[in-house]
Structures are given as C-alpha cells and as structure tokens.
Amino acid sequence: MIALDEPFLHSVKKRWIPPEMTTAPALDPNEPANGIEPHYALLINPFYAKDANASFGKHVLTPTLALTSFAAATPAHWRVDYWDENLLDGRPPFRPLPQVVGITVHLTFARRAYELADWYRARGVKVIFGGLHVLSCPDECAPHADALALGDGVQLWPRILRDLENNSLQPRYAATYENNYCDDPPPRRSILPRHSFLTTTSLIATRGCHNRCGFCYLATDGLRMPYRMRHPQQVVDEFQKDDQPYAVFIDNNLGSRRDYLHALCAALRPINKIWSAAVTIDVTDDPSLIRHMALAGCTGVFVGFESLSDDNLADAHKKTPKTSDYARRVRMLHDYGIQVNGSFVLGFDHDRKDVFARTADWIEENRLECATFHILTPYPATPLFQQMEAQGRVLHRDWTLYDTGHAVFQPKHMTPEELELGYAWIYQRLFSHASIWRRRPRVETWRDLQAIPLYLAMSYLYKRSNRFWHLLIKHDLVNPVWKPLVEMTRWRHVHYRKHVAERDAFTVETSAGAQSAVAPGQVVSAGV
Numbered sequence: 001m002i003a004l005d006e007p008f009l010h011s012v013k014k015r016w017i018p019p020e021m022t023t024a025p026a027l028d029p030n031e032p033a034n035g036i037e038p039h040y041a042l043l044i045n046p047f048y049a050k051d052a053n054a055s056f057g058k059h060v061l062t063p064t065l066a067l068t069s070f071a072a073a074t075p076a077h078w079r080v081d082y083w084d085e086n087l088l089d090g091r092p093p094f095r096p097l098p099q100v101v102g103i104t105v106h107l108t109f110a111r112r113a114y115e116l117a118d119w120y121r122a123r124g125v126k127v128i129f130g131g132l133h134v135l136s137c138p139d140e141c142a143p144h145a146d147a148l149a150l151g152d153g154v155q156l157w158p159r160i161l162r163d164l165e166n167n168s169l170q171p172r173y174a175a176t177y178e179n180n181y182c183d184d185p186p187p188r189r190s191i192l193p194r195h196s197f198l199t200t201t202s203l204i205a206t207r208g209c210h211n212r213c214g215f216c217y218l219a220t221d222g223l224r225m226p227y228r229m230r231h232p233q234q235v236v237d238e239f240q241k242d243d244q245p246y247a248v249f250i251d252n253n254l255g256s257r258r259d260y261l262h263a264l265c266a267a268l269r270p271i272n273k274i275w276s277a278a279v280t281i282d283v284t285d286d287p288s289l290i291r292h293m294a295l296a297g298c299t300g301v302f303v304g305f306e307s308l309s310d311d312n313l314a315d316a317h318k319k320t321p322k323t324s325d326y327a328r329r330v331r332m333l334h335d336y337g338i339q340v341n342g343s344f345v346l347g348f349d350h351d352r353k354d355v356f357a358r359t360a361d362w363i364e365e366n367r368l369e370c371a372t373f374h375i376l377t378p379y380p381a382t383p384l385f386q387q388m389e390a391q392g393r394v395l396h397r398d399w400t401l402y403d404t405g406h407a408v409f410q411p412k413h414m415t416p417e418e419l420e421l422g423y424a425w426i427y428q429r430l431f432s433h434a435s436i437w438r439r440r441p442r443v444e445t446w447r448d449l450q451a452i453p454l455y456l457a458m459s460y461l462y463k464r465s466n467r468f469w470h471l472l473i474k475h476d477l478v479n480p481v482w483k484p485l486v487e488m489t490r491w492r493h494v495h496y497r498k499h500v501a502e503r504d505a506f507t508v509e510t511s512a513g514a515q516s517a518v519a520p521g522q523v524v525s526a527g528v
C-alpha cells in the first residue's frame with residue numbers, strides 16, 4: 001500500500017528530454033519565395049512539445065488519420081505530400097513551394113500551426129486550416145489562414161481545391177458529420193512514411209460516442225457527431241491492404257454499439273491479425289463480446305476509467321458502471337488475454353491530495369499493464385470550460401499548456417502546483433521497477449510463467465527506454481525494429497485464439513470459464 005502523502009514527500013526527479021522534442025524546428029525568415037509548383041498540396045501535422053514523464057513511443061505508435069482521411073478525396077491531378085514534424089526530420093519541405101498547404105490544428109499545437117501558416121503565406125502559398133481547434137476557436141484561427149474547414153474534411157477538401165483552382169476561395173467552409181460514413185473513401189495511407197510508425201494501420205470504424213462527457217472534445221459547443229459506422233468489410237479490407245500485422249483503432253469508443261462490435265469481430269477473426277482499441281468499460285456487460293474480441297485478435301484495450309470516484313463521474317455526466325465493479329471487469333478482460341491501458345483524469349472536484357497514491361495503488365492491485373494520466377483540462381467551448389470560466393477558475397489561455405500535462409485551472413482541493421507534482425509522481429511511480437513488477441501477470445499454473453518475460457520486455461521497452469525511442473524516431477527505425485516483435489506477438493496470439501476456441505467448445509461461455517486459458521505474452525503494448 002502506498003502512503004497517501006508519498007507524492008509530496010520527495011522531490012520528483014527531472015526526466016531526460018532532447019531539445020528537438022521540446023522545441024519546434026526553426027523556419028528561416030530570409031528564405032526567398034522560390035517557384036510555386038501548381039497542383040501540389042502539402043499536408044502538415046505540426047510539432048508539439050513532448051512530455052518527458054510519458055513514453056516517447058506513444059507519438060510514433062500510429063499516425064493521426066486527420067490528414068490521410070481527407071487526402072483520399074484529393075482530385076487525381078493533384079500531387080500530395082505528407083509531413084509530420086513530430087518525426088524529427090526537421091521542418092516541412094519548401095523547395096518547390098506547394099500551391100496549397102493543409103494543416104490540422106489542435107489547441108496544443110495551434111501556435112506552431114500559425115507560425116507555419118504565416119511563413120508559407122508570406123511566400124504566396126495558400127493555407128487551409130482544419131481540425132478540432134478550428135471548430136472550437138474559428139475566430140482565433142481565421143487571421144492565419146486563407147480558408148478554414150469547419151467539420152468533416154473529406155467533404156470539404158475537394159470543394160476547397162476546386163474553388164482554389166477557380167480563384168474563388170471562400171474564407172470558411174462547413175460540413176456536418178451526418179453523412180453515411182460508409183461512403184467515405186479509405187484513408188490514403190500510401191503518403192505515410194512507413195518506417196516511422198510502429199504501425200501505419202490506424203483504423204477508424206466508427207464516429208461519435210454514446211456518452212457526452214462534459215470534459216470531452218465531443219461535447220464541444222456546435223459539434224454534433226452522431227454515431228456512424230463503416231461496414232465491417234471495409235475496415236477489414238483496409239487492414240489487409242496496409243499489410244501490417246497490427247492495427248490501432250483510433251475510434252473514440254469502438255464499444256458504443258455492441259451489436260456492431262460483434263459484427264466487426266466476426267469480420268476480423270478470419271484474417272488472423274492483432275489490434276487494440278479504445279472502449280468504455282461497459283463493454284464487459286457482455287462477456288461473450290470480450291471473448292469475441294479476443295478471438296478476433298484484440299490484444300489490448302484503452303479504457304477511459306477517468307476516475308475511481310463515482311461522484312466525479314456523475315459530475316462529468318459519464319454513464320458508466322459503479323467504480324466498485326471496475327476490478328471485476330478488468331479481470332474479465334485479463335482472463336481473455338486482453339491487456340488494459342487505463343486512462344485516468346486527475347484534478348476533478350472530488351479529488352483530494354490522496355488521489356494520486358490511491359489511483360496508483362488501484363492500478364497496481366489490479367495489474368493494469370499500462371496507464372495514461374491526464375490533468376483535467378477544460379478544452380475551449382466544452383461544458384467544462386464554460387463551468388470553470390463561470391467560476392473564475394481558468395488560470396490562462398495559453399493553449400500550448402492545455403496538453404493535459406499542466407494544470408490550467410484552479411483545482412478545488414489542492415493547488416495547481418500540487419496537481420502537477422502529483423501527476424509527475426504518478427507517472428514516475430508507474431514507470432518504476434517496483435510498480436512494473438507488482439503488475440506482472442498473475443501466475444496460477446506453471447504455464448502462466450511464460451507471459452512474464454514478455455510482459456517485462458514490453459514494459460521496459462515502452463516505459464523506460466526514452467533514449468532508445470529517440471534514436472529509433474530520429475533514424476526512421478521504429479517500424480524495422482518493432483515489426484519482428486509485433487509479428488511474433490501476432491503469431492503467439494493466433495495460437496492463443498485456437499486454444500480459447502477449443503476450450504470454449506467444451507465450457508459455458510462465461511468469463512470464469514476463460515481462466516484456464518494461458519494468457520499470451522505480448523510485446524505489443526495496449527498503449528504507451
């Protein structure tokens with residue numbers, strides 16, 4: 001048991017971080033405006049500062065689909081390039097200058113997006129902004145762009161390019177998320193640098209979520225994202241085409257519609273690949289779904305527990321089972337060899353200074369393989385922001401610090417400094433040797449021992465190897481180095497599935513029935 005005041009007893013060690021992970025690459029103000037290549041579009045994911053407390057691996061796990069999704073709707077006579085400044089290959093290209101630059105803008109990298117936009121526009125390039133921050137703060141974004149895309153880029157991008165060609169570009173374009181998601185083309189993954197990501201297969205099967213938590217970006221004023229699903233076979237075809245052993249579903253909540261997830265699992269099962277996804281813990285209401293996920297290749301889930309306090313969850317309007325039942329539900333996922341990456345938000349109004357030690361204890365007791373922490377952050381235009389502002393608790397509007405690693409509001413029962421200290425402590429605690437060891441898989445038979453070395457390898461590679469990750473990212477080695485490990489995990493998982501299917505043919509389909517299966521050791525983490 002961790003002492004409740006432990007986070008505040010010792011100073012928290014400063015973590016190593018190279019300057020190129022905290023500072024964006026320089027843009028030369030003296031660079032002349034050389035020739036613009038007509039019908040050349042450059043799409044940019046801007047730089048954001050990394051948090052030394054977390055694993056650098058998370059930034060190259062899988063790419064955002066923001067750019068590749070609408071890139072797929074580019075007319076054939078346009079050339080498209082992709083540039084992610086977070087891959088440490090320097091600033092985006094400028095020789096030749098593109099005719100148009102499309103930038104995805106989130107609040108944490110809005111400032112960098114403006115710098116890039118101003119630089120390209122000063123040289124005659126047209127700049128288009130889209131993404132979450134454009135939707136929540138359009139007036140702030142407008143002075144830096146030639147046009148804003150508010151909403152679904154797949155519908156807007158071809159319209160924008162057509163108007164650009166006709167010299168009739170409008171300052172704002174808007175589209176809803178009401179359309180049939182099955183009509184969208186598959187994301188254009190061919191423009192991605194394949195070596196740079198653990199897997200290039202970021203898949204998205206659904207849009208929206210059945211919840212509308214007050215702190216979530218989905219509750220942004222004016223954003224309506226009804227739950228929409230792609231046809232399971234479309235998802236499977238994309239997975240096959242990208243030719244990777246492992247995919248990460250970037251859906252907000254793949255478990256919102258259980259009938260759909262069952263259908264998706266049925267389509268995924270025959271292809272013998274592995275995947276992970278974000279779901280809410282209520283997927284465990286249906287134990288047969290957990291079994292189906294395992295049989296379809298699910299190796300890990302990212303679960304937004306958010307808090308271990310029912311009062312906090314009620315305040316956030318999150319519909320979720322009682323927190324006292326979380327442990328049983330985690331066990332059900334583990335029983336089917338599914339790793340759990342728990343996501344926790346710190347600093348809610350019922351959190352006191354003991355929240356850090358209590359949360360760490362719970363995670364260790366329940367052997368969550370991974371955990372991700374976020375300081376509560378009132379994103380602009382969400383109900384949480386409106387509430388905090390009305391109460392005079394928003395400390396500033398420096399969006400770069402709205403990265404869930406900084407306290408940007410006045411917490412109720414601690415100071416902002418204490419909240420940041422507790423946040424740094426809990427990451428360091430979970431990345432410590434003691435905590436990694438405490439969370440090793442349960443050993444009930446000697447065969448279970450097999451999972452421990454792989455669990456340790458996974459934990460150390462993801463959690464205590466930031467220098468190694470830096471080298472891999474810098475030298476474009478992420479995929480070449482990881483792919484054999486991922487392939488090994490896939491192979492082991494295919495064997496595990498056979499075992500589960502054979503065993504369950506003779507037992508009743510309950511989570512308890514699964515306990516005799518030997519959990520497959522994995523080197524692929526359910527998150528980093």
Ligand code: B12
Pocket residue numbers: 045048049058059060061062063064065066067069070101102103104105106107108109128129130131132133149151152153154156157204216217250251252374379403404405
């Ligand atoms: C993949 C992902 C990541 C990846 C990659 C991030 C990256 N920028 O490279 C990793 C794991 C590294 C990551 C890290 C973080 N992330 Co993240 N991440 C996501 C996730 C799961 C998927 C993003 C995605 O691909 N969406 C699908 C695409 C298709 O949707 P979209 O981005 O909205 O794009 C559409 C439109 O907006 C539009 N569009 C977008 N850009 C443009 C540009 C143009 C020119 C046009 C025309 C249109 C257009 O067209 C697209 C198609 O319709 C989202 C949640 C989600 N499901 O969206 C969170 C999310 C974006 N992340 C979030 C956060 C908070 C973070 C972190 C800060 C968390 C942390 N503390 O570590 C970090 C740091 C990153 C940062 N500073 O931004 C929040 C952002 C909240 C906000 N209001 O800004 C989100 C929404 C999660 C959440 N539920 O809160 N993340």
Ligand code: SF4
Pocket residue numbers: 209210211212213216217218252253280304318
């Ligand atoms: S359950 Fe998750 S994705 Fe859904 S609204 Fe809440 S925080 Fe957002």
